[in-house]
Amino acid sequence: MANVNRGNRPLSPHLSIYRPQLTSMTSILTRITGNAMLISALLIVWWFLAASSSPEYYAVANGFLTSWFGDIIMTLSVLGLWYHTLAGVRHLIWDMGIGLDIPTAEKMGWAALIGSVVLTIITIIVV
Numbered sequence: 001m002a003n004v005n006r007g008n009r010p011l012s013p014h015l016s017i018y019r020p021q022l023t024s025m026t027s028i029l030t031r032i033t034g035n036a037m038l039i040s041a042l043l044i045v046w047w048f049l050a051a052s053s054s055p056e057y058y059a060v061a062n063g064f065l066t067s068w069f070g071d072i073i074m075t076l077s078v079l080g081l082w083y084h085t086l087a088g089v090r091h092l093i094w095d096m097g098i099g100l101d102i103p104t105a106e107k108m109g110w111a112a113l114i115g116s117v118v119l120t121i122i123t124i125i126v127v
Helices: 024-054 053-063 068-095 104-127
Strands: none
Touching: 024 053, 024 068, 024 104, 053 068, 068 104
16 A cells, blocks of 8 residues: 655645635625525524414513514524525526626626625615
8 A cells, every 4th residue: 555644745735825706705605695594594483483382482582583683683684685695696697608707707796795785775674
């Protein structure tokens, strides 16, 4: 068997010279928002279960979700929902073979980021 010294081998140079790109960061953010929405959904399910259990348990869940911390969580959840939706639309457009060049992909990334903030503000104002 070959004597492979794995402990003293150098790291790949791409780790030291790689510069994050907007498209890679928005892709990572899409995954993060998808997972964060799962946590938000669990909080809403908890709220519904508490409402169906007893008035005391509902008061605890409702007190948490309507506190300043709950308001921050729900506002960030709306932001994540809008971003994830816009990023999904962007991926659908890419699946059709449209906008795959770098300038267009970056514009669509900025559109998803800015659009999610604008739509979140509109949602907060309307609701």
